[in-house]
Amino acid sequence: MATPDLPERLRAHIAKLEGRPPLETVEEFMFGHVADADSLDEIRTRLEQIARRSTSMHRRTLRALEAVITTELPPNTLARLVVWDGNWSLDDPSDAGAADFLRGLAQMLREVIEQAD
Template sequence: METSRLPEPIRARMEALAARSPIEAVREFLRDHVTDSDGLEEVREDLYLVGRVSTLGLHQDLAAIESLLAEPPSSPGTLARLVGWEANWVLDDPSDAGAARFLGDLAQLLREVIDEVER
């Protein structure tokens, strides 16, 4: 996206969002779109509404989740705490492996929403 013609505050916000670490981006995604939802269908509806305006943020969120899953944090329990605390989501398997599966499901949901709104 060409940003040189955007107002400075918008450009600065876009740069700040792009500079976040994957774990920070995923943390913010979970807080913004997953916490307080009644299920993945509600998350899907929220993401669809966001994507109808712009998919840029959804692409960034997807990249962050994929990056985090490709190189998970080395500290045990980090993914489990991320999902449990930031998403306020109770997993059947509250381990890092269970959290990774949940994040993988969210990544797939993001892919589907992006595909649907970009068609």
Template sequence: METPRLPEPLRARAEALAARSPLETVRDFLRGHVTDADDMEEIRSGLQQVAQVSTRGLDQELAAVESVLAEPLPDGTLARLIGWDANWVLDDPSDAGAAAFLRELADMIREVLAAAR
């Protein structure tokens, strides 16, 4: 990301965010958009509000979710990600159930982004 016109503190923050691993980005996304939500519609509403201001962060978060789903991770990683970081209780709390939940979130982000553009 090009940031030469930003003041140094903002440029440093943008660079730090861009340097995060996909797993860290997904963790932050879950903590910011899922943890306190009561249901999927509340998550969608929050994402739509974000997209009204800027889609850049959602683009990065979608890429991170897709990356996490595509890379091999140690057993239990996805389950902990959803159970702990998202504070979300799944009917199937396994990695497979967590992956299905993340795919649903990715689809939701795609839909929100498509509507915002």
């Protein structure tokens, strides 16, 4: 991400965010944007509101979600991300069920980004 007009302090912060491990980025997203939502519609509405100003968080989270979903992780990692960090109840609380849920969030992010662009 080119940021030559930003102060050095902000460029350093962005670089730090971009350099975080994907799992950490997804954990933060789940805790900050999913955990207290009552519905997927509420999550989408919040993401759309944020996207009116910037989609940088959306793009960073989408990259992280895609990496996490396609990476072989220890058992129950995806389930923990959704059920524990995201405080979300799943019909299928396995890693497979959690992966489906995360794929849905990734698609939601793609749609919100596309709408904002």
